[in-house]
Each structure stands twice: as C-alpha cells, then as structure tokens.
Amino acid sequence: MVRDHGFHPVRIKRIVQETADTRTYVLDAPFPYRAGQFLTVRACGALRSYSMSSSPDTDRELMTTVKRVPGGLVSNWMHDHLSPGDLIETTSPAGVFCLREGTTPLVALCGGSGVTPILSLVKSALATTERRVRVLAANRDADSVIFGDTLTELAKRHPGRFDIRHHLDDRQGLVTAAEVREFVAGDLGADFYLCGPAPFMALTENTLLGQGVEAGQIVAERFMVPDPAVGEPGVDAEAVPETGGGTVTVVLAGKRRTVDQHPRESLLESARRGGLMPPFSCEMGNCGTCIARLTEGEAKMRVNNALDDDEVTDGWVLTCQGEPVTAHVTVEYES
Template identity: 70%
Template sequence: MGRDHGFHPVRITRIIQETADTRTYVLDAPYSYRAGQFLTIKACGALRSYSMSSSPATDTELMTTVKRVPGGLVSNWMHDHLRPGDVVETTLPAGVFCLRETDAPLVAFCGGSGITPILSLAKTALATTDRRVRMLTANRDAGSVIFESALDELARHYPDRFGNQHHLDTRNGFVTDRQVRDFAGGDRDADFYICGPTPFMDLTERALLEHGVDPGRILIERFGSQTEAPAADQPVAGQGESEGTVAIVLSGKRHTVPQHSGETLLESARRAGLAPPFSCESGNCATCIAQVTEGEAKMRVNNALDDDEIADGWVLTCQGEPVTPHVTVVYED
C-alpha cells in the first residue's frame, strides 16, 4: 500500500507577515514530515506546492511560507482571502529535498523565497547533528529579506557552526559565478543545497560544477509553473503510435489508449480525454502521482518520490514513460 496522496482539510491557526509580499501560514496539521519537504495545496481549481519553513526537530507547529507571485492564481488568492480559522485542502508532506546521513558541512544558496525549505533544513541539521551550516541568501533589497530574525537567532544560538551571508541585488548586483565559488571555498565535499529562481539556481549549479564539486553533492529544489495542457486530440510532434497500450484508471473507471512513443503517462491520459491531477509538469511536486499496477514505466526526472514509493509502483505521470508493451496506471480517488 502506498502513502496517502489524497487531500485533507487543514485549519490555519495563525498567519505571520514575513515581508510585504510573503506570509507564513501556521497549520493545525498533525503531519509527520522531513525537513525540506512540501505540501500541495488545492485552491481556485488549481494545485500548487509550497515548502515547509518549520523544522520537525525544533518547531511544534507546521508552517508553510508563500510569496505573492505577480499574476499568480493561488498565491494571490491565499494572500487576499485566507484568514486564521480558514480551512485549506492539502496533501500529506512529500519531496526528497531532504537531509542526508552525513557529517559533511551543509552549504546552501537561497534566492528570495527559496530560503523556505533551506531554513527548515538548516534548523534541523543544527539541532540534530554536529554539522556546520553556511548559507548565502540573495534578495532584491533589504525589505525583501525573509526570515531575517530567524537567521539572526540561529547565528546567536550556534555561533561556531552557523553562518549566513546576506546578498542584496540593489546594492551588489546579481550573484556571480565567482561569488558562488568563493562562498563554496574549500568545502567541495559538503552537501550543497540550492533553491530560488531558475536563473539563480542554474548559475549556482554551473559555478559549483566548475569549482569541482561532485554532481551527486548538489541538491536542487525546483518548482515549475503549470503549463497549458494540449487538447486531447492535438497531435504531439515526433510522436507516433507504437505497439502496446496504456490503461488509465481514474475515478474508478478504466480507459485504454494505444501507446505513443515518447509520450508520458500524463499525456496518454489527456489523449484519452481525461483530466487527471497535475501541476508543475517538471517532476518536482508529486501532484500527478499514480501507481503502476501492471507493466513498468521509467521516470525522466524525479525530485519528489522516495525509493520506497518507487518500489511500490508509484510514478510521477508527467515524467513516466512506458517501458513495457502494456502499462496500467491507477490514480487514487
């Protein structure tokens, strides 16, 4: 039996205004979770994933932090309409952007609201291990720095093991490759965590690789935005019908379509005229998860499911491609 990936009602107990455009939602949610994981919230007919900023080791309340995105459907609705006492629907925590069992230093690069999961990781690592933790936090200006007081408190509490370097774009320009390499310094054997806007993450990853860091030590949290779904009868370039079938079980009903080469399970479901759940379509949020009960599918990208879930047949349908002639995939009700 796989982990419960359904939605559950959760009450908001408090809302903390972190900056002018960022709020932390304190949830009455008795979920167990790992530092660095996220929740997926259902609102406005859409699904969005937000990381926990709380630490399971140091915080008694579960918190998720949401930055208002210009034009963002869900983030703007949450900021404009949600109040303490309101109920939202969320999944159980998911994600693999987590701490590994190691004594190596933790070196993190955060851009804007990308600090959210990394604060959870930093607090947990400091409280439960003897690891050193260093963070470079990049923000637009002084008014957009999220969790400044929490970072100051960590520095006071762990003066020998924690350090944070603030970077303000308005004062210093955007972070450069050289700054990333200089901040990494001689800690090439550290675990490097990266989260923030895509250009920031791409630059940081490239600079670390050029600095000689093993790719296996670079952990990146990417949340893509939802893309427009093609019409069910719209052909996709480069795809042709191949031998085999894909059976999709959604809301208890089974639908079968011919396999198309290069097509994901999610794309097959859409071609069958179905509307299964999905959000990022990048292999990051686990919203599109389903279980393969017959045959086998291989994921192009997986930043959300752990090894036990994969062994149980769970797959990110936006990334899963059939590798056997016949595949059956079942979405949870």
C-alpha cells in the first residue's frame, strides 16, 4: 500500500524512560506499518525520523523510541517538553528496513539506539516465522543498554531460536572486526541487518563483505548527514548522466521556480539554488522526508532506502538523491 505522505496530529499515550537519555513514546496512531519502519516528526521547524520499537505482529500500540542527541534540536525538545496527552505531528510510517521473505537465519548487528528498529524486526521474525535470530548489540556501558530486559525476556521465551549478545565498550573496548567475524561464523548465508553509528556500520559491513557475504544479503539502516569531504555515498559515476542545457522546475507551497540543470546536482540542491527551502532530513536516501512527485520528465535516484516500488511507479522521488535524466524535469512537493 502506498503511504500517505502528509503530516498528521498524533497524541502521546504514554512515555517510557528506557535509559537516562532514551525514551519510548507510545502513540495513539492507527497507522498500518511494517516492522523496521520509522515515523518522521515535524517539530521546532525541523523534521526528524525515528524508528518504531514496536512490532505490528506483537504489539497493540505503536511505539517510537528517541535517544537524546547532544545539541539535537528535536530530540531535546521531545525529551524536555512532551508529556502524555500532548500532540505531535508525524508522517505515516515509511522505510524499507523490513524483513525479507525466506527461511535463512536473521543476524543483526546494532550499536546504541540502532537497536530500535532491530527490536521491531526481531519481534516480528520470532512471531511470524521459524527463522533463527541472533543479535549483537554494542553499547557504551551497562547503563546505556536500551531494551536490555525486553531482549532478555525474548531469549527466555524463544530458547534455541533467539540469542542476544551484549557488547559493552567500557569493559571490552570498541567492537573489532575479529569479534564480528567470530559472531557471524557459521551464519554466512544469513540475512544481515545493520543499524548504528557510522564507524560501527562501516566496520560491520566491510567485515561481512570481507568474509564473502554478498552485498545483497546485507540490509543497512543509516540516519546521518553525509560528509561533503567524503562525497555522496552510493553514486555510480558511470550511471550519473552529465546533463546540460536542461531545466529543473520545482513547485513548493504555491511557489514555482525553474533553474538550469547542473551536472551531478540533486533535485533538492536545484530547489535550494532556486531560492526554495524544501523539507529534508538525512540527505542519504533513507528517511523519505524530502519526497516529491515527478510530474514531468525522469530522474534517477542514487540511493533509495525509503520508497517502495509502487511509490516509485507512482512518480515519487527522493529529491536528495534524484538527478535528472531528461532535458526537462518538474517535481512538486506536497503542501
């Protein structure tokens, strides 16, 4: 089902203090969703995406978990100002960090709050499949472990099917490639789910690939702002056309701007160059905040970890990742 791309008022039913800096918001939101997906919250003039920690297969209520980020605009506002009964604005659920069909084991490696969508996936996998599930969860110390009791209880309820290993940096140092190799040994044919800070993601993904795991076996969830010095992730230089002489037209909040196409420039960058300020968040093709509909021409996305096939067919594009492949392209953002 193609999701509604607008924002909706959602009431907070309860707030659960998971750790000193992490809270779960139980929402009165009748959205259909898949395990592993996220909501985008609009607050403080900004947009942020937060994963669900609940599972549609095991939980009656929808829950999203937010870790306070030092200096973070929205996470700090949510922690400091929101109470049960308050309304927040969110999109309907989105994202493709979801369970794949199959019978192979599911092996997840997560760091810090990256355990949030992993917990959602684990709940659904244990409830709806016979797959064996293993999780390596890395945290700074024992006090920072999110969902520790929940994961322990799941292991007790599913002996022989679910194993959880906790890694604590203050006792063991940072996760190493050797530890990852030891953890995944014997399960190299599994589906691998990765979520965590950028260095953790790079280490685990590179180690898996070095062990012969195919890239198609790895599903990664990343929420970060790209480092301009590193360049755009996932760009195939041979696949990105060197357009010239064309135009990009952007329609946003009743305003219409047309600018010349620049080689290797995303639709979002073109919109900014035209003096518009479209919505965006991660700028890595993961969160879906920057979506708009193509009404003229075609664009190729460098990375797409947020839109499903039906949405792409229907003309939706991640403007942070979309580059024109025709001479004239028009995109329209929802009001």
